[in-house]
Structures are given as C-alpha cells and as structure tokens.
Amino acid sequence: MSDPAGPRNTVGRARRRVDGRAKVTGATRFADDVVLPRTVHCKLLRSSVPHGTIRSIDVSKAEAHPGVLLVLTGKDFPIPFGILPVSQDEDPLCRDRVRFVGDPVAAIVARDEATAFDALDLIDVDYEILPTRATPLEAYENPSPRIHEYGEEGNVHKRVSFRFGDTDEAFAASDHVFEDVFFFQGNTHLPIEQHASIAAPDPDGKLTIWSSTQVPHYLHRALARALDMPAAHIRVVACPNGGGFGGKTDPFNHEIVVAKAAMILGRPVKIALNREEVFYCHRGRHPVLMKFKTGVRSDGTITAMHLKTFIDGGAYGSYGVASTFYTGALQTVTYRIPRYRFEACRMFTNKPPCGPKRGHGTPQPRFGQEVQLDKIAEALSLDPADLRLSIVERPGTVTANYMHVQTIGLADCIASVVRRSDWKTRFRKLPHGRGLGLACSSYLSGAGLPIYWNKLPHSGVQLKLDRSGGVTAFCGATEVGQGSDDVLVNIVAEILGIDPLDVRYVTGDTDLTPVDLGSYSSRVTLMMGNAAIQAAERARDLLAGAVSKKLEVPASRLVFSERRVFDAEDPGRGVTFQEAVVLAETELGTLGTTGSYTPPRSPARYKGGGVGPSPTYSYTACVVEVDVDPVTGWIRVPKVWIAHDIGRALNPVLARGQVEGSVYMGLGEALMEEQTFRRLPPRLSPALVHKFPSMLEYKSPTSLDMPEVDTELIEHPDPRGPFGAKEVGQGPLLPVMPAVANAVYDAVGVRIDEVPITPEKILRALDDLAKGKPGRYGPESFPEIRYPEPMLVPTPWEGGDGNAVNDPERQRAAKME
Amino acid sequence: MPLLQLSLEINGEPVETAVAPYKTLLEVLREDLGLTGTKHGCELGECGACAVLVDGQPVLSCLVVAAACEGRRVETVEGMAGRDGALHPLQAAFADLGGAQCGYCTPAILLTARKLLETNPEPTRDEIADALSGNLCRCTGYNQIFEAVEEAAARLRASR
Numbered sequence: 005m006s007d008p009a010g011p012r013n014t015v016g017r018a019r020r021r022v023d024g025r026a027k028v029t030g031a032t033r034f035a036d037d038v039v040l041p042r043t044v045h046c047k048l049l050r051s052s053v054p055h056g057t058i059r060s061i062d063v064s065k066a067e068a069h070p071g072v073l074l075v076l077t078g079k080d081f082p083i084p085f086g087i088l089p090v091s092q093d094e095d096p097l098c099r100d101r102v103r104f105v106g107d108p109v110a111a112i113v114a115r116d117e118a119t120a121f122d123a124l125d126l127i128d129v130d131y132e133i134l135p136t137r138a139t140p141l142e143a144y145e146n147p148s149p150r151i152h153e154y155g156e157e158g159n160v161h162k163r164v165s166f167r168f169g170d171t172d173e174a175f176a177a178s179d180h181v182f183e184d185v186f187f188f189q190g191n192t193h194l195p196i197e198q199h200a201s202i203a204a205p206d207p208d209g210k211l212t213i214w215s216s217t218q219v220p221h222y223l224h225r226a227l228a229r230a231l232d233m234p235a236a237h238i239r240v241v242a243c244p245n246g247g248g249f250g251g252k253t254d255p256f257n258h259e260i261v262v263a264k265a266a267m268i269l270g271r272p273v274k275i276a277l278n279r280e281e282v283f284y285c286h287r288g289r290h291p292v293l294m295k296f297k298t299g300v301r302s303d304g305t306i307t308a309m310h311l312k313t314f315i316d317g318g319a320y321g322s323y324g325v326a327s328t329f330y331t332g333a334l335q336t337v338t339y340r341i342p343r344y345r346f347e348a349c350r351m352f353t354n355k356p357p358c359g360p361k362r363g364h365g366t367p368q369p370r371f372g373q374e375v376q377l378d379k380i381a382e383a384l385s386l387d388p389a390d391l392r393l394s395i396v397e398r399p400g401t402v403t404a405n406y407m408h409v410q411t412i413g414l415a416d417c418i419a420s421v422v423r424r425s426d427w428k429t430r431f432r433k434l435p436h437g438r439g440l441g442l443a444c445s446s447y448l449s450g451a452g453l454p455i456y457w458n459k460l461p462h463s464g465v466q467l468k469l470d471r472s473g474g475v476t477a478f479c480g481a482t483e484v485g486q487g488s489d490d491v492l493v494n495i496v497a498e499i500l501g502i503d504p505l506d507v508r509y510v511t512g513d514t515d516l517t518p519v520d521l522g523s524y525s526s527r528v529t530l531m532m533g534n535a536a537i538q539a540a541e542r543a544r545d546l547l548a549g550a551v552s553k554k555l556e557v558p559a560s561r562l563v564f565s566e567r568r569v570f571d572a573e574d575p576g577r578g579v580t581f582q583e584a585v586v587l588a589e590t591e592l593g594t595l596g597t598t599g600s601y602t603p604p605r606s607p608a609r610y611k612g613g614g615v616g617p618s619p620t621y622s623y624t625a626c627v628v629e630v631d632v633d634p635v636t637g638w639i640r641v642p643k644v645w646i647a648h649d650i651g652r653a654l655n656p657v658l659a660r661g662q663v664e665g666s667v668y669m670g671l672g673e674a675l676m677e678e679q680t681f682r683r684l685p686p687r688l689s690p691a692l693v694h695k696f697p698s699m700l701e702y703k704s705p706t707s708l709d710m711p712e713v714d715t716e717l718i719e720h721p722d723p724r725g726p727f728g729a730k731e732v733g734q735g736p737l738l739p740v741m742p743a744v745a746n747a748v749y750d751a752v753g754v755r756i757d758e759v760p761i762t763p764e765k766i767l768r769a770l771d772d773l774a775k776g777k778p779g780r781y782g783p784e785s786f787p788e789i790r791y792p793e794p795m796l797v798p799t800p801w802e803g804g805d806g807n808a809v810n811d812p813e814r815q816r817a818a819k820m821e
Numbered sequence: 822m823p824l825l826q827l828s829l830e831i832n833g834e835p836v837e838t839a840v841a842p843y844k845t846l847l848e849v850l851r852e853d854l855g856l857t858g859t860k861h862g863c864e865l866g867e868c869g870a871c872a873v874l875v876d877g878q879p880v881l882s883c884l885v886v887a888a889a890c891e892g893r894r895v896e897t898v899e900g901m902a903g904r905d906g907a908l909h910p911l912q913a914a915f916a917d918l919g920g921a922q923c924g925y926c927t928p929a930i931l932l933t934a935r936k937l938l939e940t941n942p943e944p945t946r947d948e949i950a951d952a953l954s955g956n957l958c959r960c961t962g963y964n965q966i967f968e969a970v971e972e973a974a975a976r977l978r979a980s981r
Contacts, residue, residue: 024916027924028908028931030858030898037857118843196862196870196959197925246860246925247959279863485923485960661919661965668962699867699957707950710963 013565015498015727018657021490022504023244023483035216035243036200036276043202043272044073046262047120049110049127050284051102054354054692055151056131058100058109065126066112071119074265075127076111081264085230087222087254087359089456091161091321093152096230096260102131103151103319104354105693106284111261113273136692138681140293140316140351141787151319151352161317161350162328164612167794168404169343169802171299174308178299180383184376185295187758187783188368188741190316191677192288193361194704197246199285201259202274203266212239212515213263217255218248218484219522222455224514226255227263238263242512245523248484249669250360253524254287254322283697287359288679290327290350291316292368295786296376304384304391308343311335311369314789315350315358322359324350326455326615330365333616335373336403337446338414338623339395343799344404347791354692355681360524362669363447367738371759374443374742378749387431388442388746389422392625404799406608406806410620411722411730413649414444417625420647420716425627432750437632439751444625445738449651449724449731450527452603452617461600463531464518465539467496469595473582475500475507475543480520481532482512486733487658488528492536494654495726499540500547501564502581518598526731529654530619531601533726538599546595550587551579604724609806610797611813620722622730623649626667626739630747634770637763639675639748641711644740648715651722651730662732664713668705670740676703676760757782829890831856832900840887847871847882850897858898858928862957869956872929873897879933881955898928901935910980911935911973920969922960930956934970942978944970 026032063075078099086092098109110127114120137143137151137159147158155161175181201215211233217223220242228235245252258275265273277285293314299307313331317324332346363370381388393415401409421442422428431440454462466478477496481488489509497504510516520532544564552559555578557571570578579587589595606617625647631640644667653659679702684691696702721728741759749755754769757780765781773779795811798804807814824839831854840849847864850856850873862868864883871882874896901909911931914920921927930953937944937952944952949970950963958966 020917023924024921025908025912027921027927028898028912028916029902030928032924033857034860034925036861037851039855039857194959195923195925196868196957197860197923198862245923246862247923249959276861279865279867485925487922657917657919657965661922661961664962664964665922665960666962669959698865699863700865704957704959706955706957707953707963707966710950713962713964 013498013501014494014504015654016652019504019655021487021655021658022493022509023489032244034197034246035202035214038202038214038243040202040204040272043274044113044115044269045117045120046111046113046265046273046275047117047124048108048258048261049124051098051105051107051109053102053131053133053690054105054136055134056102057134058098058102059130059132061110062128063110066123069123069126071115072112072123073115074113074269076261076265078109081230081260083230083232085226085255085260086321087323087455088321088325090325093154093321094257096257104356105691106356107319108257111265113265113269133690136354136690138353138683138692140314140353143351143353144789151354155352159352161321161352162325163349163792164328165347165791165794166405166612166797167345168797169799171308171310171343171345174343175299178307179302181297181299182376182380183295183297184372184379184757185783185786186372186375188292188371189759190289190291190358190679191673192283192286192679193249193251194699194702195245195247195249195251198277198279198282199252199256199258200276201262202272203263204272205266205270210237210239211263211267212241213259214241214243215259216245216252217242218245218252218482218524220482220512220514221480221519221521223255223259227260230260231264239515242482245482245484248523249362250364250524251285251287253360253522256285279699280697283694284356286318286356286679287322289361290358290365290368292331293783293786294369294372296372298376298380300380302384304380304386304394306339306341306395309335309341310345312786313348313369314787315348316353317350318353318355318357320357322357324358327360327365329612329615331369334366334407334446335369336405337407337409337621338397338444339392340397341404345794349789349791362734362737364525366447367741370445370738371742374739375745375757378746389418389427392444393418402607402800405616406606406613407616408607410724411651411720412623413718413720414623414625416718417623417647417649418444420718421625421627421645424714425645427627434750437634437751439630439632439747439749440627441743441746441750442625442627443739443742443746444623445735446621446623447731447735447738448525448618449530449620449622450603450618451525452606452619453614454521461602462527463520463535463601465492465532465535465599466518467539467543467597469543469585471586471589473585475502477507477509477536478517479511479532480514480517481528482523484523486523486662487655488523488532490658491529491533491654495533495536496540499537499544499564500581501569502567526734529729529731530725533729534601535599537726539597542597542599546592546597547584547588550591551584554579554587607806610795610808611811612795613806619724620730622732622735624736624739626743628740628743628747630744630751632748632751632766634752637766639761639763639766641671643712643714645714646736647718648732648736649718649720649730650732651725652719652728653717654727654729656717659717659732660715663715663736666734666736667713667740668710670737672705674741674744674759674761678760754779754781825888827887827891829892830894832896842888844887845883846885846887846890849887850882856897856899860925860928870926870929872933872956874932874936877936879936896932898931901931910976911970914969914973914976918969918972919961919965926956926958930958930966938974938977943974
C-alpha cells in the first residue's frame with residue numbers, strides 16, 4: 005500500500021515533530037489545562053474496604069456543606085459499563101458492592117476542589133465486610149463469596165485451553181523436555197500526567213467532554229451507554245495525553261461521573277485525579293504465574309511447547325479476557341514451534357483492576373520463554389544467540405496457532421546486537437560479577453479485530469483542501485506522546501509534496517474526526533497510516549487530473565514535491581501546490597477526500613483466535629550488560645544494545661525515542677517496579693492496601709539509573725505497512741526483562757525466575773548456590789488448575805484449516821445443517 | 822479565609838494578585854494566573870513536573886506556598902521563548918532531537934536544564950543526569966533528553 009517509487013519528500017527523514025514546538029513551549033493543552041467559565045470541581049469518595057457490600061450511604065451532611073452543589077452515589081447510575089462487551093462489570097459509582105480499596109462510591113461537586121475535598125469526610129458509608137481475596141490462588145481456593153456474579157465459576161473470570169497438534173506425542177519424541185515455572189509481578193504505567201476530565205453541556209443541550217484518554221471512540225460508546233444518551237449527542241475530545249502506556253485505554257468512572265454532573269448542573273465540571281487515585285485506576289501489568297514445558301531436539305530445534313498461565317486480574321474485567329488470550333497468543337511468532345498447547349486462567353481478586361500495559365499480556369510469557377531458552381542453550385552447550393538464529397520463524401508462515409507472520413527481520417536483529425555488543429568474545433568470558441544476556445521478542449502492529457464485533461474500518465482519515473493551498477487532515481487517532489499526529493501529517497505531506505508544517509491537523513475528536521479505534525495495540529502507524537495514504541493519494545489524483553489538463557502532461561508523469569506539481573521529464577514545467585488546488589477546486593468544486601483501513605482477515609478461525617492476529621509483527625533483539633555486586637546483590641546496567649525490525653522508520657528521531665523509552669520502561673519492570681499490596685493488621689482493619697501509592701516509593705528509574713542505549717533500526721519495508729512501516733512503541737520493551745535475567749546468570753551464575761530482579765533475590769540465590777543448592781530464586785511450583793478440555797485445532801501442516809475440530813458450537817451447527 | 826495580596830515578577834512582568842493563603846505557587850500559576858505550561862504529577866514533591874525557577878533557582882512549585890514568593894522573580898516555560906517566537910536553544914534542541922515525547926515533564930526539565938547551563942556551560946553526561954535526577958520522565962528513557970541538553974549547550978557556547 006505504499007508508493008512504488010518510494011518516499012522522496014519527508015518520510016524517512018529525521019525531522020522536528022509537527023507538535024514539537026507546542027510541547028517545548030508548554031502550549032500543548034492537556035485535559036487539566038482546559039479552562040472553561042463557571043467550572044465547578046468534582047472529587048470521588050473511594051472505598052476504604054477491599055471487599056464489602058454497601059448497607060447504606062448517608063450524604064445529607066455533605067449536601068448541606070456550604071459550597072457543595074451536588075452529591076452523586078451509585079443509585080444515580082443504574083447502568084454498568086466496561087471496555088469489553090463481555091465484561092460490562094463496572095459501575096460509575098458502586099451501587100451495592102465495593103471490590104477494592106479505591107473503588108469509587110460517591111462523588112461531590114463543589115465550587116472549588118478544596119470544598120469538595122472537605123465534604124468527602126462528611127459522607128457516611130456503612131459497609132458489611134466480606135472476605136478479602138488477595139491472591140489468585142486464594143481466590144481460586146475460595147470460590148465463595150464470588151467477587152462478581154459472572155465469569156466461569158467461583159472467582160474464575162476467564163479460562164481458555166487450546167491444543168494445536170499433538171503435543172504429548174511430540175514431547176515423547178523429543179531428545180529433551182524442559183519444565184520451568186516463572187512469575188512476573190504486576191506493575192503500573194505511572195504516566196506523569198494524572199488522569200483529568202472536564203465535561204460541559206453544549207449550548208444546544210448536547211454534551212462535550214475533554215479527557216486524558218487514549219480511546220475517544222470507546223469512551224464515546226461507554227458514555228452513550230452509561231448515561232443512556234444518543235452517541236450523536238456526545239462529543240469526546242481526547243486531549244494529548246501526558247503519557248498513557250495503556251493506562252488511559254479504559255473508560256473510567258470519573259469520566260462518566262463528571263459527564264453526568266455537567267448535564268445535571270448545566271455547567272462545566274472538572275476532575276483531576278491525585279496520584280494515589282491514579283494507582284487505583286491502574287489497568288496495569290497483570291501478575292502472571294506461568295509454567296513452560298518445552299521439548300527440543302539435541303540441536304535446539306523446538307518440537308513442542310505447553311504453556312500454562314495463572315493470572316491475577318484484580319477486581320474488574322477491564323481488557324482481561326483479551327489479556328488472558330495474550331498470555332499465550334504470540335509465543336509462536338518468533339521461533340518455529342510446530343506443536344503448541346496453551347492454557348490460561350484469569351482470577352478476580354480484591355485489588356485495582358489489571359489491564360493493558362505496554363505489551364499487553366505478552367511481556368510476562370515472553371520473559372519465561374526467553375529465560376527458558378537461555379537455560380536450554382546452556383544445557384545443550386549452544387550459544388544462546390546461535391540457538392535463536394537456528395530456530396527463527398520463516399517469513400510468510402502461518403504458525404501452529406494460525407498467526408500469519410509477514411516480514412520477519414529477527415535474524416538481522418540478533419546479528420546486529422551480537423556484533424555491536426561484541427557478544428562472541430565477551431559472553432560467558434567476563435569477570436565474575438559482569439555479564440551479558442540476550443533475548444528477543446515480537447509484537448503486533450495493531451490488533452486484527454476491534455474490541456466490539458463489527459466489519460467497519462479501524463481507522464479513517466479525511467482531508468480538506470481549499471484555494472488557500474491549505475490542507476487539513478482529520479483523524480480520530482490520539483496523540484499520547486508517541487507521535488501519532490506526526491505520522492498523520494508526515495504521510496499526507498509526503499504524498500502531496502508539501503512541508504509537514506503546512507498541514508493543519510485535527511485529531512481525537514468524535515465530532516470532527518472520522519473514527520480511529522485509538523492509541524492501543526501499536527495500531528496507529530499501520531492503520532491510520534494506510535488510511536492517510538488512501539486519502540492523500542485520492543487528493544493527489546484530483547489535483548493531478550486538473551494540473552494534467554492545464555499543463556497538457558499525462559497525470560502519471562506529474563511529480564508532487566517541494567510545494568510544486570511538475571512534469572517529471574521537464575521539472576521547470578509546473579505549478580505551485582496552491583495553484584494546483586485552485587485548478588482542481590475550479591474544475592471539481594469543493595475538495596475533500598477520505599481514506600479507510602480495515603485489517604486483512606486472519607487465517608485463525610477457531611473461537612478465541614481473534615486475539616493475536618495482526619496485519620504484521622515487529623521483531624526485536626536485545627543484549628543487556630549487567631554489573632552485579634556479589635556482596636550486596638546490587639545490579640547496575642551499564643549498557644543496552646537493541647535492534648528493532650520496524651519495516652521502515654517514518655521519522656527516525658521518534659522511532660528511536662520509542663525504542664529507548666521501551667528499554668527504559670523494561671528496565672524499570674526488570675529491576676524495581678512492582679504494584680504490590682499488604683494486609684493491615686486484622687484487629688485494626690480488614691483492608692488490603694496498596695503498599696506504596698506514591699511516586700517516591702513506587703520505584704521507577706531516574707536519569708541516574710538509565711544506561712546508554714545503542715539502538716539500530718532494521719528497515720525491511722513490510723508490504724502491509726504504510727511505506728513499509730511496522731510498530732515500534734511496544735515490542736522493544738519485551739526483550740529487556742529476560743535479557744536482564746539472562747545477564748545476571750552470566751554475571752554471577754544464579755537464575756532469578758521472576759521480576760522484578762532485586763538485590764535481595766540475587767543474594768538469596770547466591771546464598772543457596774554457596775550451600776550447594778541450585779542457585780535459583782523464583783516460584784517453586786505451579787498450582788493444580790482445572791483448565792477446560794482443550795479446543796483441538798490441527799496445525800496448518802497437519803491439514804488444519806484454522807478451525808477447531810471439537811468446538812461444541814460448531815458441532816451443534818454442523819448437526820443442524 | 823481572607824485573600825492575600827501578592828506582588829511578584831513572573832517571566833519579567835510585574836504581577837499583582839490576591840490569592841488564597843493556602844495555595845501553592847503551582848496552584849496560583851495554573852489556576853489563578855492561567856499559566857498552565859507548568860504541570861503537576863503528584864503535588865507531593867516527588868515527580869519534578871512542576872519545577873519553575875524562583876530567583877533563578879529550580880524549585881518544586883507544588884511545595885512552595887505562593888505567599889512565600891512575595892517580591893520574588895519566577896520564571897516558567899511560558900517565558901523561555903523570545904519575543905519574536907524564537908525558541909530558546911534548549912527548546913529547539915528538545916523539539917528537534919526527541920527530548921520531548923508526551924511533553925508533560927518537558928517544561929520543568931527545560932527550566933532545570935537552563936539553570937544547569939547557566940552555571941555549567943559545558944556539562945558532562947553525568948552532570949546532566951545528576952541535574953535532572955529529580956525530574957521523572959516516563960517516555961524518553963532520558964538519552965534523547967541528555968543529547969538535547971548537550972546540543973543546546975553547544976549552540977549556546979557557539980553563540981557567545
């Protein structure tokens with residue numbers, strides 16, 4: 005879908021991003037920067053108990069407090085909401101049940117924030133305490149009381165089970181079978197911008213909300229549902245996000261509450277969450293316990309893999325059903341795995357809900373897979389880089405679980421980091437305490453299916469051109485820092501041959517822009533980019549037709565470049581871009597074009613096969629060097645080498661920023677970040693509370709912790725990407741955590757089979773090693789979980805067609821025919 | 822609570838205002854004076870997003886009571902560019918080299934870096950990391966920020 009002549013104007017050039025000036029002058033208008041006359045302020049009262057029923061709420065004192073304009077409770081919101089159609093399990097304000105410390109139970113709107121805050125103390129809530137389920141195993145072993153009345157059974161939210169080919173037979177025929185258990189602790193996005201929203205009634209009685217959301221379209225749907233208003237009467241404006249990372253991808257309680265309050269009061273209502281509340285919004289990385297069983301031949305060829313995951317979902321569904329599938333969907337797209345079995349189980353617990361954080365469900369199993377591969381290489385006396393190179397998946401393959409690999413630059417990525425890190429002369433040869441570790445990964449360039457079933461485009465772009473020579477691009481995509489506005493403008497400017505700064509852009513506004521599903525699943529560059537190409541090429545064709553008549557040159561010979569349209573064979577013969585627009589508007593009337601993108605159909609036809617397919621996958625390889633002090637266990641990372649198969653970098657400055665930002669966030673997850681909880685002393689309180697809902701104590705890397713990153717972008721254009729581009733925002737995070745674990749083993753000879761990898765865990769493993777034990781820190785066992793009978797899906801090389809052979813629904817349908 | 826009269830200088834302009842006595846400098850800048858370029862990330866002095874210069878020194882405006890700024894000189898990101906719209910070399914380098922992604926921590930980092938370059942025109946990478954260690958950035962991984970500060974330092978030295 006790219007210009008066969010290749011880009012010539014702006015694509016591929018390192019440039020200042022189109023929104024760069026706004027970001028360095030403080031002019032970017034984030035949600036809390038939106039100021040409207042007569043605004044009043046909202047605060048939420050949040051549950052102080054982790055699990056209970058609400059016997060009664062007395063708001064009379066709060067209502068009587070001077071300056072308080074409105075108090076809302078659960079009874080004002082009869083309709084629940086949620087991001088996925090299958091888990092509409094959240095109330096804007098809890099109606100009868102609270103499920104974690106931080107669950108919102110009441111809202112106060114007052115003349116100012118301080119008054120609203122003071123009035124929170126005047127609300128009396130009488131809770132009947134229910135038993136708290138702090139861990140997934142506790143929730144599994146205690147099915148009653150149920151945290152939710154829906155789900156599989158007890159506190160099991162979602163269970164899945166697949167078998168792609170006969171794995172038992174393959175294990176029996178393997179030279180070696182490796183079994184390892186890993187744990188990935190939960191962590192959170194920690195965007196520096198706290199969530200904020202301001203809602204206001206429009207003069208004609210409609211509603212507008214400005215919000216820090218990554219998904220204006222999905223928020224639009226949730227508001228229409230929860231407020232019982234026609235979607236056409238609601239306008240959602242996604243302000244540029246001050247960091248999202250997946251944490252602003254759900255519709256949130258506070259957004260619905262201020263929208264309702266604005267409609268009741270007839271004036272703007274604003275809410276700005278404090279930092280503690282941001283920790284309660286969460287939707288971050290699911291804690292995942294996992295067991296990998298992998299069969300190999302003596303040369304390292306994988307014969308089969310069986311992966312089990314056990315997932316801590318927290319108190320609500322969020323994206324959890326998708327997350328559950330994602331803990332096993334992408335194991336097959338990096339290395340050839342001819343037979344694959346995957347079982348997963350997500351539990352409800354009384355903690356803030358987990359959801360999609362950068363990598364969504366896939367970094368946890370990627371950690372286990374890449375650490376286990378390191379162990380396999382060690383056991384088989386193979387170099388871990390050579391082992392991986394020998395098993396890299398081939399381009400164009402449909403994998404055992406029917407993921408369709410397109411271009412794959414993983415071998416080049418591995419070769420790049422091996423060369424630059426001097427791997428061959430340094431791995432296993434550095435002095436004690438120093439080590440190198442290697443790991444790889446892959447990620448989606450956009451989810452192949454939307455979160456609600458439809459056959460509509462995933463992204464739409466409109467262009468308006470007029471006699472001024474001005475071009476305006478409209479798209480629902482949302483700028484969260486990644487540079488989506490720059491991608492849009494870059495592509496339009498490339499095709500029309502104008503400067504990116506000539507283009508105006510309007511994005512993330514459900515009234516003004518065509519739908520784009522949002523900034524998640526690394527979908528924006530590929531999907532919006534392809535829609536932008538279509539819209540811009542249609543505009544170029546309109547102009548070319550008019551210019552062709554004027555110059556008497558075939559349209560196919562016209563070049564659009566440097567704000568001119570000219571004859572390729574006689575570049576002096578041409579018109580300015582503005583003259584071209586005037587010619588076209590004169591001939592055709594008012595000018596406008598549209599472009600759309602819908603992903604190609606996936607070969608995965610089995611139920612549950614909708615999670616994992618993508619138009620194409622990105623690939624990454626990473627080498628991390630560590631310096632471990634064997635006395636203190638302290639870990640320092642002096643350098644990271646990373647190579648990312650991006651297809652093509654549309655703006656290399658921004659692409660590199662995404663890679664290195666991913667490395668940073670990955671190092672945080674590897675070494676320090678954890679969202680953990682503690683029970684208060686039972687005689688004082690039943691509460692299960694967040695250990696440290698503050699930025700000081702939730703440790704994240706500072707400028708002093710960040711190593712040098714040596715980045716290489718591997719550019720083999722992918723035919724499905726705009727100008728060949730694939731994703732870059734998430735994939736490069738994934739290999740960092742396992743590469744750190746593998747480097748720690750190279751440095752001091754201990755295996756830390758869980759993240760974060762802390763000095764304490766290293767010391768414990770070193771102690772064990774000194775006592776002649778295995779020198780490993782990590783989970784000892786995987787619990788007995790009742791997974792369903794597997795859905796049996798024959799692989800493509802066993803005559804499979806992507807369908808399950810034992811899907812009960814299909815069998816029923818077949819009988820009826 | 823009666824309002825408090827406050828006179829101070831902001832970005833070179835004298836400002837007279839009346840503020841609630843409990844308000845922080847951050848709140849007065851953003852809410853009373855409409856200078857929303859200064860950001861908040863925690864209001865507890867932990868993230869660094871609200872840093873401004875007071876009498877030339879970086880301070881966390883969320884921890885300073887506005888009343889304590891009587892007669893003092895405050896500089897915010899809105900005052901960094903020149904009258905003709907020319908970006909400060911730090912701003913230009915951050916925009917060109919990927920120093921700002923979401924842009925939320927950027928105003929505070931620009932001001933902190935400006936103070937660094939005023940006292941140390943040729944800082945080492947370690948000195949830059951040290952100066953910015955109180956400003957959390959979740960997007961960039963800091964390396965492009967370091968490069969932007971180094972580039973701006975070079976441009977400033979060349980223009981002297």
